[in-house]
């Protein structure tokens with residue numbers, strides 16, 4: 001079967017940090033996660049019952065996210081829309097159909113990746129989530145990243161990208177590989193809803209998604225480089241469930 005690696009002439013440009021962080025952004029230093037979230041299922045259960053912010057009062061269903069437990073690639077949108085709120089699932093409706101179409105180009109299926117949002121409950125009238133709401137929901141996304149251990153975080157849309165790189169511009173960053181932390185790279189994409197509104201952006205989405213294998217390779221290179229760096233800290237004891245080697249093999253197999 002043809003692979004998206006076919007015809008690849010060079011690796012993606014690996015850009016580094018883009019300036020000081022401001023506002024509500026993901027921490028580049030890995031914080032600890034709540035020990036009660038030892039699994040995705042316990043975390044999702046808490047999301048479904050969460051009342052940490054005012055969005056709980058207007059939602060129909062919270063949308064924790066769904067997909068593979070070992071995804072390699074984590075897609076993050078900004079927040080659920082109407083269809084997602086109704087069904088409790090991320091990226092359904094027309095945007096979800098376009099995301100499925102894009103994944104099939106690589107080729108990947110929804111079950112091969114994990115899909116979630118920065119905030120897990122729909123902001124009324126699809127407004128941008130407020131800083132307080134993002135802050136309240138932040139621990140869930142942080143815990144998801146630590147539990148899922150993705151190599152690539154594909155941000156969907158400008159707002160999601162800005163949570164990781166607040167000074168980045170989606171118009172110049174889309175389809176580029178940006179180093180984040182722990183060998184994880186951020187791979188910005190336009191939001192599928194933008195692709196539905198503009199043929200030009202839909203074409204850009206198609207071109208960018210074909211670079212996902214390059215992003216994965218860049219992530220593995222970045223991880224190797226971070227492991228090779230001397231450290232003054234003793235290495236933590238390997239966890240019994242640390243299966244990162246097999247995990248990475250699986251991720252490359254997906255592509």
Ligand code: SF4
Nearest residue numbers: 050052053056121137
């Ligand atoms: S948006 Fe997040 S913090 Fe707010 S109620 Fe929903 S799950 Fe809880």
